[in-house]
Amino acid sequence: MAYLVGVLVMVVGLLVSIALHEVGHMVPAKRFGVRVSQYMVGFGPTLWSRTRGETEYGLKAIPLGGYVRMVGMYPPPDAVGNPPVRGWSGQLAQDARKVSAEEIRPGEEHRAFYRLSTPKKLTVMLGGPVMNLLIAGVLLAVMLVGFGSPTPVPTVSSVTSCVPAAGAAECASGDPESPATAAGLQEGDVVRTFGGVAVTSWDQLSRLIRGSGGETVAVTVQRDGAERELMVTPVTVDRPVVEDGAVVLDAGGEPRLAPVGYLGVGPAWALERQPLATVPTALWTGVSGTAAIVLTLPARIVDVAQAAFGLEERDQTSVIGPVGIGRLAGEVAAEGGGDLGLTGQVRTLLGLLAALNIALFVFNLIPLLPLDGGHVVGALWEGAKRQVARVRGLPRPRPADVARMMPVAYGMFVVLVGVGLLLVYADIVRPVTL
Numbered sequence: 001m002a003y004l005v006g007v008l009v010m011v012v013g014l015l016v017s018i019a020l021h022e023v024g025h026m027v028p029a030k031r032f033g034v035r036v037s038q039y040m041v042g043f044g045p046t047l048w049s050r051t052r053g054e055t056e057y058g059l060k061a062i063p064l065g066g067y068v069r070m071v072g073m074y075p076p077p078d079a080v081g082n083p084p085v086r087g088w089s090g091q092l093a094q095d096a097r098k099v100s101a102e103e104i105r106p107g108e109e110h111r112a113f114y115r116l117s118t119p120k121k122l123t124v125m126l127g128g129p130v131m132n133l134l135i136a137g138v139l140l141a142v143m144l145v146g147f148g149s150p151t152p153v154p155t156v157s158s159v160t161s162c163v164p165a166a167g168a169a170e171c172a173s174g175d176p177e178s179p180a181t182a183a184g185l186q187e188g189d190v191v192r193t194f195g196g197v198a199v200t201s202w203d204q205l206s207r208l209i210r211g212s213g214g215e216t217v218a219v220t221v222q223r224d225g226a227e228r229e230l231m232v233t234p235v236t237v238d239r240p241v242v243e244d245g246a247v248v249l250d251a252g253g254e255p256r257l258a259p260v261g262y263l264g265v266g267p268a269w270a271l272e273r274q275p276l277a278t279v280p281t282a283l284w285t286g287v288s289g290t291a292a293i294v295l296t297l298p299a300r301i302v303d304v305a306q307a308a309f310g311l312e313e314r315d316q317t318s319v320i321g322p323v324g325i326g327r328l329a330g331e332v333a334a335e336g337g338g339d340l341g342l343t344g345q346v347r348t349l350l351g352l353l354a355a356l357n358i359a360l361f362v363f364n365l366i367p368l369l370p371l372d373g374g375h376v377v378g379a380l381w382e383g384a385k386r387q388v389a390r391v392r393g394l395p396r397p398r399p400a401d402v403a404r405m406m407p408v409a410y411g412m413f414v415v416l417v418g419v420g421l422l423l424v425y426a427d428i429v430r431p432v433t434l
Contacts, residue, residue, distance in 0.1 A: 006333025024131030038069035072112020074403040076101035096403040118383030139354035148271030152202035160264035178264030183232040189221040213261030234261035308426035321423030369409035378402040
């Protein structure tokens with residue numbers, strides 16, 4: 001049941017994100033006088049619709065996108081000089097021009113999208129992606145400021161029974177007993193002092209432990225509401241050197257080892273609220289990281305295809321689709337939040353939704369039709385031509401003939417459908433799991 005709840009939360013979150021994306025297009029378009037004939041969430045057969053004013057609002061069967069139908073998206077043939085039709089690509093462009101012209105009612109030519117100024121076109125087309133960016137920012141603010149970031153605290157969450165060899169994840173026969181076990185430390189103990197030093201964080205406690213190898217130290221813990229003093233003797237072991245969160249490698253590419261104190265305890269985790277100033281940094285990290293993924297998307301899709309058809313294992317950082325996102329949300333809901341409980345689960349689901357909206361923001365800015373970025377490029381090209389003409393004292397140039405890019409739009413549509421189907425198949429047969 002919890003798994004289904006997680007999936008449902010993600011589906012609803014996706015639909016709301018898509019709906020608000022389209023609102024980001026529709027509101028400025030109407031504000032600038034463009035007639036918006038349809039506002040639809042989803043693709044395929046219409047499940048429900050209602051007409052209010054001059055706009056039909058509806059929900060379609062396939063919740064993988066949406067659209068706002070703005071009248072006059074492409075200039076009619078006469079507005080671009082009635083270019084000659086050559087080949088199938090020219091016919092596609094001409095058909096798009098004619099269909100766009102047929103939508104314009106007599107006397108409402110001024111309400112066509114193509115007649116907007118360049119700044120207004122950019123405002124309309126960027127309104128959708130920017131809406132997703134704002135949603136991601138709000139979700140990140142709730143995560144970081146409202147709930148907080150997972151932070152290790154000086155509460156014992158686990159006690160290792162032995163001193164494992166360097167690089168070993170589990171105890172082996174013959175490994176010596178850990179100092180924590182020998183001293184009687186237990187799960188749930190809250191460390192108050194270590195060697196007479198008041199402990200305020202796990203990082204501080206970890207540094208104290210690593211610096212006390214071979215020394216017998218008094219440790220005060222709070223257990224069952226009472227304080228107890230234990231004597232521990234951390235052993236000296238060789239462990240990898242870590243700087244700025246990364247393992248330091250030697251000249252041969254192997255981890256550099258250094259002798260440090262080892263006790264054998266692991267921390268519990270708690271949420272620590274962050275200042276509002278951390279939100280822009282987190283947002284930028286998400287956007288830049290997603291942009292880097294988009295730049296390498298063809299290679300990543302090849303890796304997904306190879307994994308889907310059994311040619312190699314699927315990487316945990318692999319690109320995933322809506323089905324994969326839903327599976328991750330279900331796993332989050334089903335597995336529980338560990339030390340963080342229900343709050344941690346909610347926070348993780350918010351993080352998935354924030355990442356989804358960042359992906360929608362970045363992906364829609366790809367400068368190719370039918371994505372928003374393709375229309376942005378068309379508007380910028382038209383604006384540049386007008387500025388050059390104005391500076392040179394030439395007549396105002398014709399509108400940009402964006403319909404000439406229809407062959408690219410159809411090609412991109414086929415690619416997007418193919419990639420979408422591949423991701424659905426891969427997320428079913430070779431899913432990425434937590």
